[in-house]
Amino acid sequence: MKDSLKPRNKKKNSRVGAIVRIAVAVIAVGIVATVFSQQLHGLVASPKSNKPAVKKKKPTKPQPLPQQILLPVTPQAQNPQLPNGAEVTTLSMLFSAVHHPVSKMVLAKKIHVDPTKEVIKHYTTSSGKSVYQITQWGDPNMGYVGNMYNAGKGYGVYHGPLLALLNKVWPKHGIDLTGHSFSSLLASVGRRRPVEIWTTLNFQPTKFWISWLSPEGKFIGTPEENAALIVGYNKPKGLVYVDNPGTGTLQKVPLTPLEQSWKQLGSQAITVNATVPVPKPPAKSKPAKGTHSSKSGKG
DSSP: OHHHHHHHHHHHHHHHHHHHHHHHHOOOHHHHHHHHHHHHHHHSSSSSSSOOOOOOOOOOOOOOOOOOEEEEOOOOOOOTOOOOOOOHHHHHHHHHHTOOOOOOHHHHHSSSSSOOOOEEEEEEESSOEEEEEEEEETTTTTTTOOOOOSEEEEEEEEOOHHHHHHHHHHHTTTOOEEEEEHHHHHHHHTTOEEEEEEEESSOOOOOOOEEEEEEEEEEETTTEEEEEEEEEEEETEEEEEETTTTTTEEEEEEEHHHHHHHHTTTTTTEEEEOOOOOOOOOOOOOOTTTTTOOOOOOO
């Protein structure tokens, strides 16, 4: 019986050995393929280069803003041509400051005008005084209200229509700063960008408010409404430099009252995507031929 089992065991052992050899071969092929694939991937993904590695530049920190600055901007007067044209006159100053001059008269013709007519109600008070009240008029958020050429016949225009005019005259250059902080306005000036703001005639908070009905609803404004161009500041002294179109002069005004009046008028402000050029230093004059230096000996 023992002899009869031997051939069967040999066949069985040979089959098992063959299976083992095949398995080993498959595993070996798999290992080789994996190693080759990794090496090939390394060659493709990370090719060696003889060029030196370029170091990434560190982002440059913005230059600190100056504590005081005064931009060389020539003031303009709205009078006598535009007694009610403070906004377009100020915009003309802004254009001129960045060397893109546009006349105030050109801007006055191009500004959108709210067509709503003024309706005035006259009545007599209990003391016998004759007064009047504006009951209907336009909305300066829609266009210029009134007539800027005749004194006492115009109210003004707010930042929306004026910004539209700016971009119409100089496309894609208007920047709306309305609603930003007052410090951000001064930061713009520190970066050599003057800012047009809406304030009052004396740059102080006002208590003089009136209202009327416009096609857009009830409007509340002040006859003391004004616009001016911020061209500088002195933070240590708490001063702001403004070009005032009402007087055609550069004025220095206290920062805090100016900011308060600006907030009363809705924190309106616009500027332009351009800067006031830095003045070139005066050229050094060469001494004329035949003259002596001040350091020379005897004269």
